[in-house]
Amino acid sequence: MPTMSLLRVQGLNKAYGAIRATESVSFEVRPGEIYGLLGPNGAGKTTTISMISGLLKPDAGEVFVDGVAFWSDPRRAKRIMGVVPQELAIYEELSGRENLEFWGRMAGLSRQEARARTTELLEALSLADRAADAVKTYSGGMKRRINLGCALLHRPQLLLLDEPTVGIDPQARLNILEFIRKLRGSGTAILYTTHYLEEAETLCQRIGIIDKGRLLAEGTLSELQERLGGDRVFVLEADFTATKPDSWDDFHQRFRIIQKADHQLVVAAVGKRDPAECLKELLGLPVRVENVMLKRPSLNDVFLQLTGRDLRE
Amino acid sequence: MLGVLLAKDLRRARRNPLPWLINIIVPLAMTALIGLVFGRSNDETLGRIRFAVVDEDRSALADLLRGSANQQSGAKYLEPMFLEREEALRLINANEISAVLIIPTNFMRNYLMGSEAVGLELIKNPAESVHPAVLEELLGALVTALNAISRNFAGEFPEVRRIVDEGTSPHELALLAERVGNKLSAAKAFVNPPLISYEKNRSNQTQEDSQTKTGKGGTPAKSKNSNAASLFAFLLIGLCAMFLLFLANNAMTDLHREIRIRTFERYQTLHDQLWPFILSKVVFAVVVLSLGAAIMLGGGGLIFGIGWRQPVPLMVLTFGYTCFVAAFFAVTVALVPDERRAGVLNNIAGMALGLAGGCAFPARQLPVFLRDHVTPWLPSFWYVQAARDVQFGNGDAKWGLATFELGITAAILIGLAAVLFRNKFRSGVRP
Numbered sequence: 001m002p003t004m005s006l007l008r009v010q011g012l013n014k015a016y017g018a019i020r021a022t023e024s025v026s027f028e029v030r031p032g033e034i035y036g037l038l039g040p041n042g043a044g045k046t047t048t049i050s051m052i053s054g055l056l057k058p059d060a061g062e063v064f065v066d067g068v069a070f071w072s073d074p075r076r077a078k079r080i081m082g083v084v085p086q087e088l089a090i091y092e093e094l095s096g097r098e099n100l101e102f103w104g105r106m107a108g109l110s111r112q113e114a115r116a117r118t119t120e121l122l123e124a125l126s127l128a129d130r131a132a133d134a135v136k137t138y139s140g141g142m143k144r145r146i147n148l149g150c151a152l153l154h155r156p157q158l159l160l161l162d163e164p165t166v167g168i169d170p171q172a173r174l175n176i177l178e179f180i181r182k183l184r185g186s187g188t189a190i191l192y193t194t195h196y197l198e199e200a201e202t203l204c205q206r207i208g209i210i211d212k213g214r215l216l217a218e219g220t221l222s223e224l225q226e227r228l229g230g231d232r233v234f235v236l237e238a239d240f241t242a243t244k245p246d247s248w249d250d251f252h253q254r255f256r257i258i259q260k261a262d263h264q265l266v267v268a269a270v271g272k273r274d275p276a277e278c279l280k281e282l283l284g285l286p287v288r289v290e291n292v293m294l295k296r297p298s299l300n301d302v303f304l305q306l307t308g309r310d311l312r313e
Numbered sequence: 314m315l316g317v318l319l320a321k322d323l324r325r326a327r328r329n330p331l332p333w334l335i336n337i338i339v340p341l342a343m344t345a346l347i348g349l350v351f352g353r354s355n356d357e358t359l360g361r362i363r364f365a366v367v368d369e370d371r372s373a374l375a376d377l378l379r380g381s382a383n384q385q386s387g388a389k390y391l392e393p394m395f396l397e398r399e400e401a402l403r404l405i406n407a408n409e410i411s412a413v414l415i416i417p418t419n420f421m422r423n424y425l426m427g428s429e430a431v432g433l434e435l436i437k438n439p440a441e442s443v444h445p446a447v448l449e450e451l452l453g454a455l456v457t458a459l460n461a462i463s464r465n466f467a468g469e470f471p472e473v474r475r476i477v478d479e480g481t482s483p484h485e486l487a488l489l490a491e492r493v494g495n496k497l498s499a500a501k502a503f504v505n506p507p508l509i510s511y512e513k514n515r516s517n518q519t520q521e522d523s524q525t526k527t528g529k530g531g532t533p534a535k536s537k538n539s540n541a542a543s544l545f546a547f548l549l550i551g552l553c554a555m556f557l558l559f560l561a562n563n564a565m566t567d568l569h570r571e572i573r574i575r576t577f578e579r580y581q582t583l584h585d586q587l588w589p590f591i592l593s594k595v596v597f598a599v600v601v602l603s604l605g606a607a608i609m610l611g612g613g614g615l616i617f618g619i620g621w622r623q624p625v626p627l628m629v630l631t632f633g634y635t636c637f638v639a640a641f642f643a644v645t646v647a648l649v650p651d652e653r654r655a656g657v658l659n660n661i662a663g664m665a666l667g668l669a670g671g672c673a674f675p676a677r678q679l680p681v682f683l684r685d686h687v688t689p690w691l692p693s694f695w696y697v698q699a700a701r702d703v704q705f706g707n708g709d710a711k712w713g714l715a716t717f718e719l720g721i722t723a724a725i726l727i728g729l730a731a732v733l734f735r736n737k738f739r740s741g742v743r744p
Contacts, residue, residue, distance in 0.1 A: 089575035
């Protein structure tokens, strides 16, 4: 029997005038799972998180937190979840400890509880030695960690993380990702939005790909790779300006084009086929192939196949 | 929760005191500046005006003018020095006197003959602003009076001139006085009641009288409610009301900041009700505004020698007003969360509320439509009206009602701000 989801999002719609920010977005997050919402800037990730956290009211659709519709009891839902906004929503004049204690009190902890939990979190976030310093003196990575910590004081069962590693150096990012893994280990359900492919690939158990407000695909990494016809794609380098793949006989029956450029063609085999046989067919194409590479399909390839454009564009 | 929110703001203010210090320093500076310009001298009025009179005519009329400056009210406010022209000019150049009044040769003769234009010369000290202006006004009044006499008693002037030149018998002098008296009696119906009258405030006068009577050592006690102080009390209340609007606008920019740094949004992820957050901002602003008001009213009172008749009702009333102005600007923040755009709107709104509320000018002098249909609905008017009534004698019952109305309005505005914010955020407006 599948575990009951802690967060279930059903057909969320939101429009700002003529612009549709999200369109029928549906997914669910289970306890102890990190669900990645992957998409480029402006895809609708923040809007989705804002609707889940109650900052925005959806035009249509419903959010269920621990089985209860959010808007039927927002207070209960807010007690269960912790939200880490993309921007640093902290007081720079206050120290790290003061920030954490304040948000702990806001989350309903007593003074003693907030103090004890703050000490615990400062240790966990490796900020204990700078706890008394004003946040404005912190590095970008440290500020991000405090921003994350402020949502954890009340031990939320569901954590919404909106691009928590934006704008920080790789080392600081690794620290935060490691901390999030530990949180997952403690059973917290995490919704993690990002536009970094590597983060989604390495951190998330399931991934939803969102673009232009629509959830295009979701599943585990291997399930998404499966959509491309297996765990391999072929990268052909040749001059495709003179001859077009569309004009080749049976090509579309045998291969699915993932990306097409003047000098590069990325394709996946249709169906389960022997890679050696595929390679032979590709070398037999009516074009002078300069190089062929075989690689595991990345999330970017999935995104490319779904949207026709690179996630990094 | 309110305590936690306030403690947080207090810590922030301690770490970054400049914006809040400005709110305290500005009223201090304003009060000090006004005090320097209009402040009292030792006798708690505008001070005695030192000026020189150069009498080059040495006639009876010139003696009369000289004498009038030394008599009764004139002696109270004026300090004339009778000097030669050179000495008078030396003193004004040395910035020791406010002005020089020159009575030219043949002033009386020409005035009584009416044959040619008569002039008095006033040289003002350019380094001073108020005292020379007061002297100029007084001289204007004197000239108007002399003109009026000249027009109405031109028929008697030849005889007066003869009496002055040659001397006369008491009988002729009595006949002349009788004729002048008859003319005045005939004009009485047109002169009395006068078109413009001046009446001293009765309660102040009574208080003043009693203080004067109880003064020790035969010298009059200090008049705490002198006319000048009354005028300044009237002005200071309006000025304070205007200034609190400006300070509240400043103080509530912290709410803009909370929106900008997304902490207000973060608060919403934890709480469904927004009013506690807004209330905490209003309370913090009210504390700062109360300090500002205390500086303005207390400091201003000291500088101008104003004795606040009922300090406690005035304080309570002012507290109610600070609640209103802070809540008012919480609403304007909710209406226009963008700080730059809100700055313009808030300045206009504050200015309009102050001017239309009778803070800068007496409400009865406002345009009729405004005065009759707008001003009575403005809380700024409730405040200045009630505060002036408290100070000038007939507001014993009104201040309580006005405070209650201001408090209720503030509560409604806080609720309104919370609703506006909630709607704005839920519809996705992110400044």
